[in-house]
Amino acid sequence: MPNSPPDLQDLPELARAIKTWGAELGFADVRIADVDLAHAEAGLQAWLDAGCHGEMDYMASHGMKRARPAELVPGTVRAIVARMDYLPSGRDGDWRATEVARQHDPQAAVVSVYARGRDYHKVLRNRLQQLAEKLKDAVGPYGYRVFTDSAPVMELPLAEKAGLGWRGKHTLLLSRAAGSTFFIGEILVDLALPVDPPTGAHCGQCQACIDVCPTQAILGPGRLDARRCISYLTIELKGSIPEELRPLVGNRIYGCDDCQLACPWNKFAQRARLPDFDERNGLGEAGMIALFAWEEEEFNRRMEGSPIRRIGHERWLRNLAVGLGNAAAQRKGDAAIVAALRARAGHPSELVREHVAWALARHLA
Incomplete structure (x- = not known):
């Protein structure tokens, strides 16, 4: 250098x-x-x-x-x-309460706030x-x-x-x-600039993040098993989401904010200074059925410039199929959910078909 x-x-x-x-x-x-x-x-x-x-x-x-x-x-x-x-x-009020409420709406498509x-x-x-x-x-x-x-x-x-x-x-x-x-x-x-001092840790006895994790991916303080983390399952994992974890994913279709929503320090969370992080495509309010209807061209067009695009349309549908399956289990007989899933039952991707079949079985169970 x-x-x-x-x-x-x-x-x-x-x-x-x-x-x-x-x-x-x-x-x-x-x-x-x-x-x-x-x-x-x-x-x-x-x-x-x-x-x-x-x-x-x-x-x-x-x-x-x-x-x-x-x-x-x-x-x-x-x-x-x-x-x-x-x-x-652009959103007033308690952002954490808003996000938790969406998690409890079976048909809401929950996308991690950062994305x-x-x-x-x-x-x-x-x-x-x-x-x-x-x-x-x-x-x-x-x-x-x-x-x-x-x-x-x-x-x-x-x-x-x-x-x-x-x-x-x-x-x-x-x-x-x-x-x-x-x-x-x-x-x-390569400049020997003066360094800043570290801060101390300030979590104390709180373990709200550990307790709230839907899949118990946080094994203990500072110990994360990514293989169980919903962010890993919906973003990094390329194949099938393990069946035993699918019901725990709920309606989280890209990432997971649960540990952040539970953390008391996030009452001090700051709004972005740049407009780049403003919500696009209504992702803070979207429903799973509408997003599941996107064909690949629409997905690529809408997700241009978004971190979500890197998972591709196939995994997007996989994630939504799991979310819709969980919604179907809560809303037995919901014709709109069943129709959306059946429309993808013959999808060319084996990965998508597998998760759609699982989701339809949740409706019948």
Whole structure:
């Protein structure tokens, strides 16, 4: 990596400027950490050895490089870590109560709040790149790499080390100022900027997130078995959702926010500063029957620029079939649900047909 850092005496001022530029670009908080993550290696290895990553082979494919940013980008000595809030604007009242109410409406299609707007990868990467270029304008050429959930780096330990928050018992990052409804992104740099101190943990004896998890995927404080997590099942899993878990998925068709909805710290959740995360396609109010009727062309068109598009139409229908099957079990004899499912019973995809057949059987049971 090329390295032309300013004089060391300028670095504290440079760090303050980075934080100011970050705020101007829409980040809610920007902090700086060193990149020594040796403390996280044992936990990562144990999690992988237990198979808790499921089909997410990318979690294991780089070995311990994930905990060694300087091996990923030689010359790296610091990480600039930024937080961007995503709670959509335009809705008044208690957002958590609204989301819980939708979970109890059998026909509502529940999409994780973070996924209702524009793909966060694109938004954060663009803003981080602008921040990196502002830094370049100030100091001249330097070595850096921008990423958000897109490189083999343990982002949450970096964010925790930088003082953006602490790891909650559900393993998500928590901030006293903003709960957990935010994205994080990083810039690895070869500038020896002053680092920020970490915060302490503030969960205390609370284990609301553990108790509320529909599939009991949170095995204990800080221990998540992704194979049982609804977000994994509806997003990462490529094949059939295990039958014993399908009834527990309820009407969650993309992701799951239950642990966040139960967390007391999310009473401090902040609305997004950028319009990119405003809801699109009515995903905060949509019904499953309407979404299940989308053909592939409509799905691709409507989900253009959305994180949802990456699962593809087939898995979209798989997820909705499970949700409709659970709705059918609650609303015996609902002709609209049965008709929607029967319309997909002969779908070309074996995966879709399997889940539709299961859903129809729920109606008859």
